[in-house]
Every structure is written in C-alpha cells, then in structure tokens.
Amino acid sequence: xxxxxxxxxxxxxxxxxxxxxxxxxxxxxxxxxxxxxxxxxxxxxxxxxxxxxxxxxxxxxxxxxxxxxxxxxxxxxxxxxxxxxxxxxx
Amino acid sequence: xxxxxxxxxxxxxxxxxxxxxxxxxxxxxxxxxxxxxxxxxxxxxxxxxxxxxxxxxxxxxxxxxxxxxxxxxxxxxxxxxxxxxxxxxxxxxxxxxxxxxxxxxxxxxxxxxxxxxxxxxxxxxxxxxxxxxxxxxxxxxxxxxxxxxxxxxxxxxxxxxxxxxxxxxxxxxxxxxxxxxxxxxxxxxxxxxxxxxxxxxxxxxxxxxxxxxxxxxxxxxxxxxxxxxxxxxxxxxxxxxxxxxxxxxxxxxxxxxxxxxxxxxxxxxxxxxxxxxxxxxxxxxxxxxxxxxxxxxxxxxxxxxxxxxxxxxxxxxxxxxxxxxxxxxxxxxxxxxxxxxxxxxxxxxxxxxxxxxxxxxxxxxxxxxxxxxxxxxxxxxxxxxxxxxxxxxxxxxxxxxxxxxxxxxxxxxxxxxxxxxxxxxxxxxxxxxxxxxxxxxxxxxxxxxxxxxxxxxxxxxxxxxxxxxxxxxxxxx
Numbered sequence: 001x002x003x004x005x006x007x008x009x010x011x012x013x014x015x016x017x018x019x020x021x022x023x024x025x026x027x028x029x030x031x032x033x034x035x036x037x038x039x040x041x042x043x044x045x046x047x048x049x050x051x052x053x054x055x056x057x058x059x060x061x062x063x064x065x066x067x068x069x070x071x072x073x074x075x076x077x078x079x080x081x082x083x084x085x086x087x088x089x090x
Numbered sequence: 091x092x093x094x095x096x097x098x099x100x101x102x103x104x105x106x107x108x109x110x111x112x113x114x115x116x117x118x119x120x121x122x123x124x125x126x127x128x129x130x131x132x133x134x135x136x137x138x139x140x141x142x143x144x145x146x147x148x149x150x151x152x153x154x155x156x157x158x159x160x161x162x163x164x165x166x167x168x169x170x171x172x173x174x175x176x177x178x179x180x181x182x183x184x185x186x187x188x189x190x191x192x193x194x195x196x197x198x199x200x201x202x203x204x205x206x207x208x209x210x211x212x213x214x215x216x217x218x219x220x221x222x223x224x225x226x227x228x229x230x231x232x233x234x235x236x237x238x239x240x241x242x243x244x245x246x247x248x249x250x251x252x253x254x255x256x257x258x259x260x261x262x263x264x265x266x267x268x269x270x271x272x273x274x275x276x277x278x279x280x281x282x283x284x285x286x287x288x289x290x291x292x293x294x295x296x297x298x299x300x301x302x303x304x305x306x307x308x309x310x311x312x313x314x315x316x317x318x319x320x321x322x323x324x325x326x327x328x329x330x331x332x333x334x335x336x337x338x339x340x341x342x343x344x345x346x347x348x349x350x351x352x353x354x355x356x357x358x359x360x361x362x363x364x365x366x367x368x369x370x371x372x373x374x375x376x377x378x379x380x381x382x383x384x385x386x387x388x389x390x391x392x393x394x395x396x397x398x399x400x401x402x403x404x405x406x407x408x409x410x411x412x413x414x415x416x417x418x419x420x421x422x423x424x425x426x427x428x429x430x431x432x433x434x435x436x437x438x439x440x441x442x443x444x445x446x447x448x449x450x451x452x453x454x455x456x457x458x459x460x461x462x463x464x465x466x467x468x469x470x471x472x473x474x475x476x477x478x479x480x481x482x483x484x485x486x487x488x489x490x491x492x493x494x495x496x497x498x499x500x501x502x503x504x505x506x507x508x509x510x511x512x513x514x515x516x517x518x519x520x521x522x523x524x525x526x527x528x529x530x531x532x533x534x535x536x537x538x539x540x541x542x543x544x545x546x547x548x549x550x551x552x553x554x555x556x557x558x559x560x561x562x563x564x565x566x567x
Contacts, residue, residue: 010113014106022097044500051499056325056544059528060499 005043031082038075045069138257138267140384141562143508144398146419150381151426152388152463155452156276159462161283162375166457168474169371170286177456177471186478193479203541204332205481213333213481216340224347226367228301230358237361244361249416256316256415259356263349265318266404266559267397269383269418273313273410279462280315280378281308286369299365312363312412316353317379320345323556324403324496325549329541330485331477338556339483342405343370350407357411365410375460376406384418390429390436390444390466391487393473398423398507399562401493424511425493429466431517434524435487436466440480440536443473444487480537489538490530492521497561 020027045068052061098106140146168174175183197205237244247255253270260268271277284290290305300307320342326334350366357364367373377395380386385406386395394402398421436444445455445466454461458470477484488494495502506520524530531539553559 007114011110014109018098018102018106048499048501051501054498055496056549057499057527057529059531063527064499064501 009039009043025083025087027083031079034075034082035079038072038079041068041072041075045072140421141398141423141503141507143511144421144423145511146384147422148419150388150420151422152381152450152465154464155462156279157462158452159276159279159460161279161281162460163284164282164286164372165284165288168458168470173458174471174474177458178475182475186475190478190482203545204329204334204537208547209333209337213337213340216337216344219344219347224344224351226347226350226369226372227354228306228365228368229299230354230364230366232358234355234359236358249414252413253415253418256353256413260316260318260349260353261563263352264320264345265349266321266400267385268316268318269380269385270317270415271315271379271382272417273315277315277382280374280382282373282375285372291373299363306365308365308410309363309412312365312410314411314413314415314417315374315379315383315408316411316415317374317376317383317385317406317408318346318349318353319385319397319400319404319406320349321400321404321555321557321559323552324400324494325552326546326556327403327485327494328489329538329546330489331480331483331537332541333481334541334546335485335489336481336483339405339485341555346370346405346407350409353409357413360413362411362413364413367407367409373410374408376408378460378463379408380406381420384421387421387423387425388463388465389426389491390433391491392444392466392468393470394488396425396491396493398425398493399497399503401491401495402488403494422511423507424514427514428492428510428517428520431514432492432521434490434492434521434530438486438490438530438532438536439473439476440486441469441472441476443469443471443476476536486532486536486538489540490532492524492529495529 045064048064048068049061052058052064164170166173168177171183178186194205194210196202198207198210253268257268273281278293281291285306289301289303292305292307293310294307296307296309297311299309299312322342323334323338326338329335347367347370354364354366365373377388377392380395380397381388386397389396389402391402395406396402397404430448430450433446433448436442436446445468447466450464450466452461452464453467455467455469456471459467473484492506495506497503509516510520531543533539533542
C-alpha cells in the first residue's frame with residue numbers, strides 16, 4: 001500500500017515541479033519546506049486514521065483528522081498561497 | 091502559450107521517464123526487504139532484537155536495594171486466602187464472597203455488557219486445561235527420552251548457542267519472548283521463600299533437584315532463570331473488568347503451563363534439568379524476574395510490568411535450568427520513567443489500590459508487598475477486594491495503560507514510545523493525549539465502555555487466539 005502511495009506522491013511532486021517550471025513560477029526554499037512538512041503531516045494523518053480504525057479506535061481516528069490533519073491542510077494552504085500571492089503581485 | 095499544446099519538451103519527457111523508472115526501481119529494491127517496521131526490527135529466527143528505541147542497561151530502571159530485600163513468602167499475597175482474611179477479616183471475606191456471587195447473577199439477568207451469561211461461560215470454559223486438569227511439575231516427569239536412552243552424550247553448546255536454541259523452541263511452543271537472568275547471592279531473593287502450598291524453596295549443593303514434603307531443592311548449578319511471555323488479546327483486555335479480559339488471561343495461563351511443561355521436557359531430552367511451575371505464579375516473582383532479564387520494565391501497576399511492544403498485555407512464566415545460557419541485560423525504554431508523569435492506572439483504579447505518588451519509594455503498603463524495590467507499591471487488599479466486587483482478575487489498570495497499544499497506527503511505535511524512551515518532557519502531554527484521543531473509555535462504575543460501544547462478540551475475523559503472533563517477528567510462510 002505504501003509503495004503505491006509513495007509512487008503516487010512522488011509522481012505528483014514531479015508533475016508539480018514540471019508544471020511550476022512551465023509557468024515560470026518561483027518557489028522559495030521555505031515555501032517548499034512548509035509544503036513538504038504539510039505533506040508529511042498529511043500522510044501521517046492518513047496512516048493513523050486508517051491504522052486507528054484497524055485498531056478499533058474510531059475516536060482516535062477522528063481526533064487525528066482534527067489534531068494533525070487540520071494543521072497539515074493549513075500548512076499546505078499557506079505554502080500554496082505564499083506562492084500564488086507572489087505570482088499575482090509580481 | 092496555447093493551452094492545448096503540451097509545453098513538455100521531448101527531453102523533459104524522457105528525463106521524467108528516467109526519473110520515474112529510477113524511483114520505481116529503488117522502491118521495488120527496498121520494498122521486499124522491509125514491509126513494515128516490524129520487519130525492520132526483527133532479525134533472523136531465534137535471535138531476539140529489541141525494538142530500535144529500547145536501550146540495554148546494566149541495572150533495571152527500578153532501583154533495587156538487595157540489602158533490605160528479604161526472601162518473600164508467596165503465601166503473603168492477597169491471592170492466598172488466609173492472608174486476605176488476615177488483611178480484611180473473615181466477615182468481610184464472607185460478605186465479598188456473597189456479593190460476588192450475587193453480582194454475577196444480577197449482571198447476567200441485566201445483560202450487563204461484559205458480564206452476560208455467555209461472557210461468564212467464555213471465561214470459565216477457558217480455564218479448562220490449566221486450573222482444571224493441566225498440571226505443572228517441579229522436576230520433569232519421565233516422559234521424553236534422555237540422551238542416555240539413545241546412547242548419546244548430552245547436548246553441549248556455548249551459552250549464546252543455547253539461548254538461541256531455547257528461543258527457537260520456546261517461540262515454536264507458544265512463547266513470545268524469553269529472557270534470562272542468573273541466580274546469585276542477590277538475585278536468589280527473587281525466588282520465593284515458600285510456595286503457596288507451604289513448601290520452602292531451598293538452595294543446596296546437590297547435583298539434581300528434588301522435592302520432599304517440606305521443601306523443593308534447587309541445586310546451585312541450576313542458576314539460570316528463564317522468563318518467558320505469553321501474549322494476551324489487547325482487544326479483550328481493554329474490556330476490563332468484563333469476562334472477555336479474564337478469558338484471554340485464563341488462556342494465557344493455559345498456554346504458559348503448556349509451554350513450561352514442554353520446555354521442561356525438551357531440556358530433559360537434551361540432558362538438562364528444568365524446574366518448572368507446579369502451580370500458577372510460582373517459584374520466582376515475575377515483577378522481579380522480568381526487569382532483571384530485560385523482558386520488561388517495572389511499572390506503576392507494580393503487579394504488572396511493561397514490555398516495550400505489548401506493555402502490560404501479556405503474561406509471564408518461568409523455569410530454572412542448569413543449561414548454560416547467556417543472561418539478557420535489563421532494558422530502558424523510558425517506561426518506568428513514563429509512569430512518573432502518567433498515573434492513568436492510578437486514576438482509573440476503582441478501589442484506589444494503585445499509588446498516585448509521583449516519586450517511587452521504598453515504603454511498602456502492607457505484607458503483600460516485597461520490600462527492597464524503589465517502587466509504586468500497591469495496596470493488595472484494596473485491589474483484591476475490588477476483584478471480588480467486580481470480576482476476579484479485574485485488569486482496569488492494564489486497560490488504560492498507554493503502553494497497551496496496538497501497532498497499526500504509527501503514532502504508538504514511531505512517535506510516543508521512541509520519544510518517551512529518549513526524553514521525559516512530553517510524558518505528561520502524551521498521557522493527556524491518550525485520554526483526549528479516547529483510548530481510555532471508562533464509565534462511572536470503573537468498567538470499560540468499550541464492550542458497550544462495540545461488543546467483542548461482534549468482531550468478525552479476529553486473529554487466532556485474539557492476538558497477532560506475527561507482530562515483530564519474521565513473517566515466514
């Protein structure tokens with residue numbers, strides 16, 4: 001399962017890099033960092049969500065969505081917006 | 091640029107293909123080696139590696155003062171009825187006995203989750219084979235052939251080879267792990283002074299162990315204590331004090347007796363002595379032997395220790411042998427230190443039998459405690475009283491322990507346990523999060539609400555015996 005997730009995530013990242021290059025969009029090192037941390041947190045959330053259900057702990061599963069999933073989405077959004085807003089301004 | 095025309099050049103496309111291919115190749119090359127964390131930490135059959143975040147140390151994490159530690163009489167525990175009577179009085183025992191019987195009937199009539207008719211039957215029936223007919227023996231009965239019977243010399247191997255061999259055998263018979271500590275002037279005190287049947291354990295300068303009316307003799311040459319563990323179902327134990335938890339406990343006792351008998355016979359077969367438990371919880375105190383042999387660390391529950399992967403969700407047994415074995419060192423995974431900040435078991439215990447002190451101490455609570463350990467000594471009388479008020483065996487403390495986690499969600503083995511092993515600063519936070527995330531679901535009467543919310547009887551396709559025997563092992567076909 002994780003092999004497939006890794007392949008998909010890797011391919012998506014490559015596609016993103018290619019797309020950014022084609023549009024000549026600049027991404028700073030810290031915007032990458034925020035985005036990658038957000039992605040890792042999202043993968044961590046998914047793993048624990050699925051794993052918690054497998055452990056018959058539905059409360060824990062939903063809590064992961066809130067406690068780590070929400071910050072993950074926020075970080076990804078921040079990273080995206082930092083890039084997008086600079087594009088609009090520049 | 092036209093949005094209908096691809097902006098990817100032929101060069102970039104081929105570069106992308108190459109990268110994807112390299113990535114796939116790397117993934118496939120790595121994938122068969124480790125399917126999950128368990129395989130990362132497991133090594134070849136018979137060699138037992140601790141999880142990566144566990145350190146080996148020279149002394150158990152619970153401090154011991156051998157100078158004040160006496161030999162402890164097994165008859166002093168609250169499981170020995172005369173001692174319980176001494177603690178609470180005959181009248182109280184009779185009251186509790188009547189209450190226990192009455193509760194059982196009431197709860198069956200009420201269909202109380204965890205105490206219904208079929209729960210009671212499940213629990214009682216699991217006792218078949220151990221308490222109800224399967225014996226253990228101090229000295230091996232003459233069942234398997236000895237080397238002499240085959241005109242063969244007894245087995246000889248190095249201490250390492252012997253330990254590896256015993257692990258392979260024990261794992262096959264049903265034990266999860268084994269640890270070894272050596273009996274010396276100090277550690278001999280882990281052997282009871284007397285067994286529950288009144289017989290004394292005596293060390294003598296003899297070749298063969300034996301047993302007579304007043305005593306069981308241990309030769310000085312039989313100096314290796316083998317502690318072994320039997321898994322229990324976390325799913326069932328998390329429904330304490332419901333009967334499902336006691337059923338998995340009873341099954342553990344069954345398995346433990348079987349494994350003890352078999353190991354004893356195996357040792358006889360290769361030409362060595364094995365002194366096994368002739369009754370449950372005999373010979374050596376588990377809470378002493380397990381930390382000394384590196385299987386576990388002491389815990390706040392004090393009646394139960396914590397193993398790095400399974401926490402308190404297992405049962406331990408032991409035998410003494412003269413097969414030369416290399417002792418396995420105590421471990422430090424920050425678990426006893428975690429107990430300092432956690433206190434979830436003390437908070438959950440309905441009879442307040444578990445100590446809520448932050449610092450462990452040498453002060454004992456009563457004659458059921460064995461002096462000499464800097465520990466969170468518990469009140470055995472209060473504990474056993476609640477066993478009679480609820481269900482014999484209770485186990486609510488084990489239910490709420492944060493180390494009693496499964497390993498499907500990565501938070502347990504990848505975040506909490508490794509961090510707790512390295513530093514204590516997040517321990518309080520982790521303990522609070524454990525409650526916040528709903529791992530401890532306890533009702534007002536102290537009973538776990540898990541059975542009510544999701545009955546064990548409705549779980550489909552549970553693992554055989556209720557636990558995952560492949561966890562942390564080589565998954566062979």
